[in-house]
Amino acid sequence: MDGPKLNELPDGSEDFGPYLSSLRRGALQSSELPADSSFSDGFLIKFLRARDFDVELSLKLLLNYQRWRRESPEISTCLSPSSVVDLLQTSYHAVLPQRDHSGSRVLIYRIGQWNPKDWTVFQVFRVSLMTSEIISMETETQMKGLKVIFDLQGWSLGHALQINPSIARKISSVLSDSFPLKVRGIHLVNEPMFFRPVFAMIRPFLPDKIKQRIHMHGSDYHDSLCDFFSPHILPPEYGGEGPGIEEACQDWTNQLFQSEELLQQIAAHPTGDISITPSVSLISEEVDTDHLSEW
Numbered sequence: 001m002d003g004p005k006l007n008e009l010p011d012g013s014e015d016f017g018p019y020l021s022s023l024r025r026g027a028l029q030s031s032e033l034p035a036d037s038s039f040s041d042g043f044l045i046k047f048l049r050a051r052d053f054d055v056e057l058s059l060k061l062l063l064n065y066q067r068w069r070r071e072s073p074e075i076s077t078c079l080s081p082s083s084v085v086d087l088l089q090t091s092y093h094a095v096l097p098q099r100d101h102s103g104s105r106v107l108i109y110r111i112g113q114w115n116p117k118d119w120t121v122f123q124v125f126r127v128s129l130m131t132s133e134i135i136s137m138e139t140e141t142q143m144k145g146l147k148v149i150f151d152l153q154g155w156s157l158g159h160a161l162q163i164n165p166s167i168a169r170k171i172s173s174v175l176s177d178s179f180p181l182k183v184r185g186i187h188l189v190n191e192p193m194f195f196r197p198v199f200a201m202i203r204p205f206l207p208d209k210i211k212q213r214i215h216m217h218g219s220d221y222h223d224s225l226c227d228f229f230s231p232h233i234l235p236p237e238y239g240g241e242g243p244g245i246e247e248a249c250q251d252w253t254n255q256l257f258q259s260e261e262l263l264q265q266i267a268a269h270p271t272g273d274i275s276i277t278p279s280v281s282l283i284s285e286e287v288d289t290d291h292l293s294e295w
Helices: 003-007 014-029 041-050 055-071 081-088 121-135 139-144 165-176 193-205 245-258 260-268 289-294
Strands: 093-095 105-110 146-151 183-189 214-218
Touching: 003 014, 014 041, 014 055, 041 055, 041 139, 055 165, 081 121, 081 245, 081 260, 093 121, 093 245, 105 121, 105 245, 121 165, 121 245, 121 260, 165 183, 165 193, 245 260
Parallel strands: 105 146, 146 183, 183 214
Antiparallel strands: 093 105
């Protein structure tokens, strides 16, 4: 059975056994990890699904993830929503309640809500990592990945000055080769001219596959976003008919706070291997099945 077909099998499938054993053996033999490391099936399956059950690529991803956590303690060791509560309450970030037509999670970041005088780029990055850790535990998200909308209205020189080459590399690593999530699309809206130097700093670190999935919509984005997403899932502020962005942000903020203990456990664990029941979705969700035929 090939990787994409394996990817669609439910958690606990007997077909996963040889792949889990091979990945676990490779991880335990690696000199990069502590000798007493151990990995649960639920943790390893995230990396296998992210690389369509190619064990060699999954091992590389797992080791990159561990390396990224070690090299970015200012982000990875503090995954407490309480530490960024004021930022979250500005309606900076949402995970939409409905998945898109392909089953992907849809995330929105409203960069203008981030005041760089109040919040460092590391604190802002933590919000993204908290969300990524939570949704990476969802079976459907492991299979179908995610798509992101970055609303750059309000982007300023103060934002740009916080993004240096080191930060650019950390951002690109999470997007490409250091986190067990499939990034299916990156959509930029309201991007100003002076955002381009920052994007030019990040772009060289991205693989061609990710570069091809980046779409710039400009300020006239309502119609073009609906070429990629069903209007039924998007907030009205983005040309859709779903819940408003303020409501979506508040709902997701509530979900982050409900997951605070779990996030703190992940941050404190040597390898981040905190498992939950595979069948449990951490947040309420719907798939846009009514409109599958439109795409």
